[in-house]
Amino acid sequence: MAQDPENVRKVALITGSxxxxxxxxxxxxxxxxxxxxxxxxxxxxxxAGLAETKSRCLTANPQLTSDDIVTxxxxxxxxxxxxxxxxxxxxxxxxxxVLVANAGIVSASRLENMKMEDFDKVMNINCRVxxxxxxxxIPYLSETKGNIINVSSVAGIRACxxxxxxCMSKAAIAQLTRxxxxxxxxxxxxxxxVCPGIIGNTxxxxxxxxxxxxxxxxxxxxxxTHPLGRAGTPEEVAxxxxxxxxxxxxxxxxxxxxPVDGGxxxxx
Numbered sequence: 001m002a003q004d005p006e007n008v009r010k011v012a013l014i015t016g017s018x019x020x021x022x023x024x025x026x027x028x029x030x031x032x033x034x035x036x037x038x039x040x041x042x043x044x045x046x047x048a049g050l051a052e053t054k055s056r057c058l059t060a061n062p063q064l065t066s067d068d069i070v071t072x073x074x075x076x077x078x079x080x081x082x083x084x085x086x087x088x089x090x091x092x093x094x095x096x097x098v099l100v101a102n103a104g105i106v107s108a109s110r111l112e113n114m115k116m117e118d119f120d121k122v123m124n125i126n127c128r129v130x131x132x133x134x135x136x137x138i139p140y141l142s143e144t145k146g147n148i149i150n151v152s153s154v155a156g157i158r159a160c161x162x163x164x165x166x167c168m169s170k171a172a173i174a175q176l177t178r179x180x181x182x183x184x185x186x187x188x189x190x191x192x193x194v195c196p197g198i199i200g201n202t203x204x205x206x207x208x209x210x211x212x213x214x215x216x217x218x219x220x221x222x223x224x225t226h227p228l229g230r231a232g233t234p235e236e237v238a239x240x241x242x243x244x245x246x247x248x249x250x251x252x253x254x255x256x257x258x259p260v261d262g263g264x265x266x267x268x
Contacts, residue, residue, distance in 0.1 A: 010144075011093045012245070013037040013085070015076065015133065016103030018049030021151060021199060021241075023056070024234035025100055028242045030057035034098070035068040037089040042073035076103060076129045086136045097146040098245045099137045101130045101173075104151065109165045119165045126169035127176075134180055138189065147190035147254075149241050150177050154197045154261040170195075174257045181255030190254040192244040197261025198222040200231040227263030236260060 012029045016022035018040035026038055038053060040046040050071045058064055070092045074081040089096055104126045107118055134148055141147065155163060156170030174193055181191040198221075222231040240260045244250050259265045 009035065010097040011035045011037065011089065011095050012098040012100060013039075013089050013096055013137070014100040014102060015039045015085075015129075016151075017053050017071075018046040019053075021196065021234045021237045022100070022102040023049065023053040024238035025102065025241050026053050027056050027060050028235070028238040029098070029245075030061045030064060030069075032242060033061065033063065035064075035093055036070070037085070037093065037096075038069065038071045039076070039085055039103070040071075040073055041075060047073055076133070077124050079132065082129065082132050082136060086133075086140070090140060095144055096137055096140040097144045099133060099141070099146075099148045100151070100241055100245075101133050101148065102151040103129065104169075106163070106166050108162050110162055111164055114164060122165040122169050123172075126166070127172045130173055131176060134176065134191070138184065138187070141184075141189045142187045145188040147192070147245055148177075148180070149244050150191070150193040151237075151241075152177070152193045152195045152257060154195050154259060154264045157195055157257075157259065157265045177257055178255045185254060190244075190250070192250070192253060192256040192258065194237055194240050194244070195257055195259045195261060195265070196232060196237050197226055197259070197264040198231040199234055199237060222262070225264060225267060226261065227267050230262065232260060232262055 012034045014022055014026050017026050017038035026036055029036060036057060038050060040050045050073065054069050054071055057069055072085055072088060076082050105122060107122045109118060130150055150173050152173040153170035155167045156174045160167050177191050177193040184191055223229050237260050240258060244253065
């Protein structure tokens with residue numbers, strides 16, 4: 001997707017930007033000339049990852065300067081931090097054109113032995129935070145006629161063994177996307193979602209505490225569970241997000257939950 005000069009001063013706010021899909025999306029938007037507001041957890045690994053993401057963005061588009069990228073860290077389950085993220089973005093750039101609600105966690109769980117505190121944590125991070133961020137950007141996207149891309153999952157489309165809470169949270173995001181698209185269309189705001197399958201080169205599984213052996217098994221298994229015969233890449237998801245955000249290419253798309261899953265959602 002070629003850089004659009006009209007996008008040079010547009011602003012994308014991306015949560016979960018320190019690694020994986022979020023980092024790749026930041027780099028993709030940088031190549032398109034967007035100014036960026038990037039957010040991640042305030043832990044050493046994510047703070048270092050966020051600095052690396054910013055460096056990658058500046059390398060990807062030498063026309064951007066350090067002032068075109070603001071980075072922030074904190075826990076978005078603390079509601080005040082969500083308000084701060086929006087306020088700081090507006091204070092810095094005076095506008096928001098795109099929200100990419102990407103931050104999320106994976107948790108292994110079965111109904112019969114699920115701890116409710118673990119369920120609450122997954123639903124809070126993967127669902128409540130996304131709902132709140134969608135809500136908070138409405139006044140600003142109304143002004144710019146901007147759009148939202150939520151990151152759901154193929155796990156929100158089909159059942160996955162041992163991942164009940166995660167599946168439920170991502171199904172909720174898909175429904176949030178449809179409901180918000182219907183509600184916000186009159187304001188000129190488009191709302192869409194991507195539903196990734198297994199994506200390699202991300203930290204989401206290691207952050208969930210999965211062993212290296214189990215991670216390797218998951219990626220190897222993708223060769224048989226995904227009809228295209230492999231796991232996806234963060235860059236492939238990032239390009240799909242950029243497509244949905246583009247007024248040139250997707251101006252008549254809203255309420256879409258786009259599988260980026262190598263065919264996993266239609267496999268047996």
